[in-house]
Amino acid sequence: MDTSPDRYLRAARRASTERRYAQAIAHFEAEWGGLLPASSESVVRYLTHYGDQLTTSTLRVHLAALARWHQQLGFSDPTKTSRVRDTLKGIQALHPQPVKQAEALALRELESCIEKLTEELGNPVHAVRLRAARDQALLLLGFWRAFRSDELSRLRIEHIQLRQAQGLELFLPSSKSDRSNRGRVVKVPALKRLCPVAAYEAWLEESGLTEGALFRAIDRWGHMGQHALNANSLSRLLHQVFLRSGVDPAGYSAHSLRRGFATWANANQWSSKALMDYVGWRDVQTAARYIDGNAPFGEWAR
Known part of the structure; x- marks a missing residue:
């Protein structure tokens, strides 16, 4: 030590x-x-x-x-x-330059990915099923909790509590906005479809994991690594899922999950305060960078 x-x-x-x-x-x-x-x-x-x-x-x-x-x-x-x-x-x-942002992952693209991963969960090859279960849990947890890539990579099983009929409680020991490393507890809801809780349970059942890093590398033979996935590898992993699902990966990164949820929540009439509290943003300017604002032109629109 x-x-x-x-x-x-x-x-x-x-x-x-x-x-x-x-x-x-x-x-x-x-x-x-x-x-x-x-x-x-x-x-x-x-x-x-x-x-x-x-x-x-x-x-x-x-x-x-x-x-x-x-x-x-x-x-x-x-x-x-x-x-x-x-x-x-x-x-x-x-030399003014526009801020480069990842494309927001829309719900229809997320559904396409989950549909493909659900199909792969029925594959007789263990490595294929294992990777599909991991990727499904990663996508749905990342989307519905608007996690950053480093937050996803730091998730540990012993920091996650399953509350029946409620969802998950996750402890995040640190994050980009938590400079003092105090940590925070966040809740993940159980949903009627595209459920992150069900995906989490399916991943644990398929992998047999009971402690340690939640998301790990998996080789072609289905062997899992001992350590957490590197946060920098998540964008590449998601690109592979998109390609298998027939989704053009151009413009997407791991941050697309976070932007995708913010865009979905905004379209579903979440208040700025509710969205900021849920995602963990400290100021409105930060939140505004993630939300694609809609300017309706009504009958004037072509």
């Missing part, structure tokens, strides 16, 4: 953030040829060089990585000067 203090420092930082920061530092040093510790003028030159190549959101991540590198090693932060801030503002003004 690792008893060093570093394990707590590592636990305080999200793995995905660590990877992005490491890539940003490597980009500054190896790709651009920058020297660390850096001066504010070198940071300005770096931003200027990539101002028309990288998005401003990517540049902000790189600045955050540089800031933390300097702070952790006791150097003054070169990213906080007015010249750096103004350069970034200028880049945003001269």
Whole structure:
């Protein structure tokens, strides 16, 4: 068992953030040829060089990585000067870019996928049935709870309680919006169709799992991995499901489940507060990015 203090420092930082920061530092040093510790003028030159190549959101991540590198090693932060801030503002003004978003998964596409997976559940090959049961539970839990990919990958069986005639209670130990890692309990409803609770039970029955990571890799022979699926692999997994179901996967990612539910809830007259509370959003601006607003033109529409 690792008893060093570093394990707590590592636990305080999200793995995905660590990877992005490491890539940003490597980009500054190896790709651009920058020297660390850096001066504010070198940071300005770096931003200027990539101002028309990288998005401003990517540049902000790189600045955050540089800031933390300097702070952790006791150097003054070169990213906080007015010249750096103004350069970034200028880049945003001269090179505006639309925010790229995953396509929202519509209910009809979800139904097509579940129909195909239900068919595969009757396959005599164990590996096919196992993968279908996992994918069905992943899609339906991800959609109806609007989970992020990292939240899906972190689900553990011992953190899930089945409440008869009610649904599931899941404990999420951490998430993107839970910076203090306090965790939260969320409920998953039992539904008349496309039921995430029934899919969860079917997955446990088919897999025989009783503890540990809920969603795991499965090889071609039906052998399950011991560890959780990597969050970065979920988009590829969903693309495979879409292709088998006759759904064009272009534009979709694991985030399509979250956007799909938000769009469905909005179309079904959920209030902004109800939707924000259910999904876990903190502000209306965040929620608005996930919802495809409809502007009805009535008889004027073609």
